Amino acid sequence: xxxxxxxxxxxxxxxxxxxxxxxxxxxxxxxxxxxxxxxxxxxxxxxxxxxxxxxxxxxxxxxxxxxxxxxxxxxxxxxxxxxxxxxxxxxxxxxxxxxxxxxxx
Amino acid sequence: xxxxxxxxxxxxxxxxxxxxxxxxxxxxxxxxxxxxxxxxxxxxxxxxxxxxxxxxxxxxxxxxxxxxxxxxxxxxxxxxxxxxxxxxxxxxxxxxxxxxxxxxxxxxxxxxxxxxxxxxxxxxxxxxxxxxxxxxxxxxxxxxxxxxxxxxxxxxxxxxxxxxxxxxxxxxxxxxxxxxxxxxxxxxxxxxxxxxxxxxxxxxxxxxxxxxxxxxxxxxxxxxxxxxxxxxxxxxxxxxxxxxxxxxxxxxxxxxxxxxxxxxxxxxxxxxxxxxxxxxxxxx
Numbered sequence: 413x414x415x416x417x418x419x420x421x422x423x424x425x426x427x428x429x430x431x432x433x434x435x436x437x438x439x440x441x442x443x444x445x446x447x448x449x450x451x452x453x454x455x456x457x458x459x460x461x462x463x464x465x466x467x468x469x470x471x472x473x474x475x476x477x478x479x480x481x482x483x484x485x486x487x488x489x490x491x492x493x494x495x496x497x498x499x500x501x502x503x504x505x506x507x508x509x510x511x512x513x514x515x516x517x
Numbered sequence: 518x519x520x521x522x523x524x525x526x527x528x529x530x531x532x533x534x535x536x537x538x539x540x541x542x543x544x545x546x547x548x549x550x551x552x553x554x555x556x557x558x559x560x561x562x563x564x565x566x567x568x569x570x571x572x573x574x575x576x577x578x579x580x581x582x583x584x585x586x587x588x589x590x591x592x593x594x595x596x597x598x599x600x601x602x603x604x605x606x607x608x609x610x611x612x613x614x615x616x617x618x619x620x621x622x623x624x625x626x627x628x629x630x631x632x633x634x635x636x637x638x639x640x641x642x643x644x645x646x647x648x649x650x651x652x653x654x655x656x657x658x659x660x661x662x663x664x665x666x667x668x669x670x671x672x673x674x675x676x677x678x679x680x681x682x683x684x685x686x687x688x689x690x691x692x693x694x695x696x697x698x699x700x701x702x703x704x705x706x707x708x709x710x711x712x713x714x715x716x717x718x719x720x721x722x723x724x725x726x727x728x729x730x731x732x733x734x735x736x737x738x739x740x741x742x743x744x745x746x747x748x749x750x751x752x753x754x755x756x757x758x759x760x761x762x763x764x765x766x767x768x769x770x771x772x773x774x775x776x777x778x779x780x781x782x783x784x785x786x787x788x789x790x791x792x793x794x795x796x797x798x799x800x801x
Binding site (some may be wrong): 413414415417418419420421422423424425426428429430432433434435436437438448449451452453454455456457458459460461462463464465466467478481482485486488489490494495496498499500502503505506507510511 | 544597
């Protein structure tokens with residue numbers, strides 16, 4: 413990995429991301445904020461990120477270790493377990509499943 | 518003046534407490550990012566700089582794969598920006614709450630706006646500036662600090678240990694966000710997300726953006742047809758010993774947050790439970 417290239421990527425991405433974060437905070441964006449659709453964006457973003465993160469590259473179906481860890485995290489989160497506990501339990505379940513499940517899975 | 522300063526410090530501390538759950542959730546992901554970055558050949562200082570400036574876990578992790586594969590830096594940056602496009606609607610959604618602050622504060626708060634900070638911001642109806650700084654800076658410090666820790670641990674940490682940190686965080690947050698949907702409709706909404714992701718993959722690099730747009734449109738349409746949002750939490754009677762009106766009844770608070778803002782995973786404070794205007798509920 414080229415350090416210079418990575419630095420360029422970081423700076424460009426940082427500037428662009430900051431511009432995105434700033435766009436809604438300007439006083440000229442009032443007209444864009446009245447829609448009912450805005451209420452549903454956070455849920456849509458989080459669901460898409462979650463499905464994308466647990467799915468494989470080819471299909472939105474997780475691998476067996478990922479599916480087991482996902483089920484555990486979802487169960488804990490639904491029972492209002494602390495976020496850190498949910499994530500750590502998921503990591504532990506993933507490590508255990510990866511080690512113990514047959515490689516063919 | 519001393520009392521005012523103490524009140525501001527108290528609000529900032531309340532913001533820090535409000536954000537501790539999310540900040541703690543950042544730690545395994547930040548450690549994972551730092552560790553994976555150095556394992557992929559990125560200089561540790563650059564990994565920390567990326568966390569300081571880009572401050573977006575999914576994009577940062579996505580960029581490592583591209584950079585390690587030798588992609589052009591601008592291609593890697595474009596990939597990060599595509600993943601980060603979700604910040605535009607988030608900024609638009611949170612904008613009305615932050616526009617009352619001056620430009621300097623808006624500029625600082627914008628830099629530290631993330632999915633989690635966004636969700637935490639929305640959980641308090643009219644947050645004060647110190648409270649918001651408490652939230653945003655706690656999350657930012659946790660992310661940058663855990664990245665530095667990951668850089669240090671990277672050479673000795675097995676990659677499998679950190680592989681599920683980011684998916685786990687997103688799954689937990691998504692399940693929390695689903696609490697804003699009426700119970701029997703939650704499986705349908707989750708299923709719609711799977712369909713949206715599967716269909717949008719045909720669009721290649723724009724898949725995530727299209728999936729979010731499509732799912733948002735579907736949820737908005739469904740909310741207009743059915744009662745999709747969960748009802749606001751039942752108001753508990755005001756604590757008789759508090760001597761204060763319920764928080765919802767104070768002039769600077771709307772009666773409730775917008776019904777079921779689904780990105781705000783938990784309901785706000787129980788009315789009357791605390792006199793602090795920034796009082797969060799469960800600080801997750």
